[in-house]
Amino acid sequence: MERIRHAVLVQTDRNSAIVLSRDESFTVATDGSFDLSRAWALLKQGASSGEVAVTIGCDVGAIESFVAALRDVGLWIEVGADREVVSVVSALETLNAAVTMWKRHSVIHPIFRLLEDEQRRSSLLISLMVEVCHFTAQTPRIGCVAAAYASSSDGRRRLLLHAADEQDHYIDLTRAVGKALSVDGRDILSSQPAIATTLICSYLEHLARNHVPAYAACLQFLEADPGVAEKAHDAFTSLATKNDVPVAVAQAFARHSREDMLAGHASVGPAVIAAEFPSGIPAVAMDEMLNAVHTLKHSFDSLYDALSTEWADPAQSYLLRGAVRADMI
Incomplete structure (x- = not known):
C-alpha cells in the first residue's frame, strides 16, 4: 500500500x-x-x-498529479511491508531523521518569531527561561527513574552518568535568572511551573517507568546537536540583547548547552537504545519511540503556546507564580 x-x-x-x-x-x-x-x-x-x-x-x-509530484x-x-524487527543501525538512522525534522519544526514556532521581531519582549523570554529552570531541575531525577527500569547494565550506566552530569546544571540557570528578576535563585524553583511544563515532566517520567527506549529517544530530541551547541552562545546572547535581558543570563544557558555537548549528551539516547535492543528493535517498539518523540515535541508546542498567550494578555501574565496557601483561601 x-x-x-x-x-x-x-x-x-x-x-x-x-x-x-x-x-x-x-x-x-x-x-x-x-x-x-x-x-x-x-x-x-x-x-x-x-x-x-x-x-x-x-x-x-x-x-x-499532486500525488505524482510527491x-x-x-x-x-x-508502507505495510513485513517489518517485525528493524536493525539497530536502520532504526537509529530513522530516529535521527525524525528528530531532525521535528526539531526544525519546533524552532519555527511563533514564540521564536515574537522573540526575534522588532519589539522587546523581556517578560516572554524570562518566562521561557523560568520554565527551562523548572524542567532542568527535574530531569536528573527522571533520568534516575529510567536507569532503575533499564533492562541492560550498559543502558543503566549511561542513564545514571547522564543524570549525574545534569544534577547541578539547574543551579547556575536559576541563579542567573534570579539575578535578572532581583530574587534568590531558590525563589525560581519554589514558584509554580506552567501546567505544560508539569505535563512534560510527567510524560517523561511515565516513559522512564514504562518504556526506557522511548525515554531514550526523547533524550535525543532534548539534547542539542553538537553543531547547534557550538552556536548557542551567539544565539542566546542575540536573543537576550534584543529583548533587554542581561547577557549574563544568556551566558548561563549557553554554558549549559556547551557542557552538555562536551559531555557527549547527544549520543546518550541512541547508545541507550542500542544497549536495550542489541539484536534488533521490534517494529512495534520503534513506532512507540517515534510517537513518544512526536508527543514530546507537541508538548513543548503547548508550552510555547501558553507562554505566548500569557505574554500577550498582561492580565494573565506572570513570571513567578506563587503556591496557593490554605490559610489564604
Whole structure:
C-alpha cells in the first residue's frame, strides 16, 4: 500500500508549502484548483485520490498529479511491508531523521518569531527561561527513574552518568535568572511551573517507568546537536540583547548547552537504545519511540503556546507564580 510519508507541512500560501521530511525539505505546490492543506490532511489519513477529489470538490486528475509530484521527491512511499524487527543501525538512522525534522519544526514556532521581531519582549523570554529552570531541575531525577527500569547494565550506566552530569546544571540557570528578576535563585524553583511544563515532566517520567527506549529517544530530541551547541552562545546572547535581558543570563544557558555537548549528551539516547535492543528493535517498539518523540515535541508546542498567550494578555501574565496557601483561601 502506498501512503504519504510522515512529514511536516509549512504552508506559505493557499497553493504552495515547504515540506520538512526527515533531514530534507521540499517545496510542493498545487495547480490552484484545490486547497493544499486540506488535500494533504486527507492523504495523510489514507484517503485515495478519488476520495480526496470528491471531499474537497476538485478534479481527480489534479490530485493524481499532486500525488505524482510527491512520489517524484520521495514523499509518497510504499508502507505495510513485513517489518517485525528493524536493525539497530536502520532504526537509529530513522530516529535521527525524525528528530531532525521535528526539531526544525519546533524552532519555527511563533514564540521564536515574537522573540526575534522588532519589539522587546523581556517578560516572554524570562518566562521561557523560568520554565527551562523548572524542567532542568527535574530531569536528573527522571533520568534516575529510567536507569532503575533499564533492562541492560550498559543502558543503566549511561542513564545514571547522564543524570549525574545534569544534577547541578539547574543551579547556575536559576541563579542567573534570579539575578535578572532581583530574587534568590531558590525563589525560581519554589514558584509554580506552567501546567505544560508539569505535563512534560510527567510524560517523561511515565516513559522512564514504562518504556526506557522511548525515554531514550526523547533524550535525543532534548539534547542539542553538537553543531547547534557550538552556536548557542551567539544565539542566546542575540536573543537576550534584543529583548533587554542581561547577557549574563544568556551566558548561563549557553554554558549549559556547551557542557552538555562536551559531555557527549547527544549520543546518550541512541547508545541507550542500542544497549536495550542489541539484536534488533521490534517494529512495534520503534513506532512507540517515534510517537513518544512526536508527543514530546507537541508538548513543548503547548508550552510555547501558553507562554505566548500569557505574554500577550498582561492580565494573565506572570513570571513567578506563587503556591496557593490554605490559610489564604
